[in-house]
Amino acid sequence: QMATRVFGLQMDYEKPEETAFKGIKAFRYFLRSIGMPINFSELGAKEKDIPLLVEKFGLGDGRTGGFVHLSSEDIAAIYRIAAHADI
Structure with a gap:
């Protein structure tokens, strides 16, 4: 869409x-x-930064999302994919 x-x-x-x-x-x-980074490399992030990125996401009650609820483990998995994506 x-x-x-x-x-x-x-x-x-x-x-x-x-x-x-x-x-x-x-x-x-x-x-x-608009000058935005599109991958971990351009952002200056590394896979070792994933736990901190998940923490900074600020889940509050432990889950987020409207269509699909995501846990911190789900978010970490998405970040791992992004860390290795060849964009």
């Missing part, structure tokens, strides 16, 4: 994952255009 609603891309109903990938590309382009 972000690809079509925010970035105005055409939905490919035959290959919705293509629309998703184009949306990701558009989002990365947007982040670059």
Whole structure:
């Protein structure tokens, strides 16, 4: 939905994952255009920083999220994927 609603891309109903990938590309382009880092390396973070990043996330009651509830372990797993992502 972000690809079509925010970035105005055409939905490919035959290959919705293509629309998703184009949306990701558009989002990365947007982040670059405003000078935002798009991966751990550009942020200056390392995998060893993940526990601190999870702590700084500020879960409060231990979970976050509206659509899918995420625990600190879930967030750490997402950060690990981001740390190794080749964007």
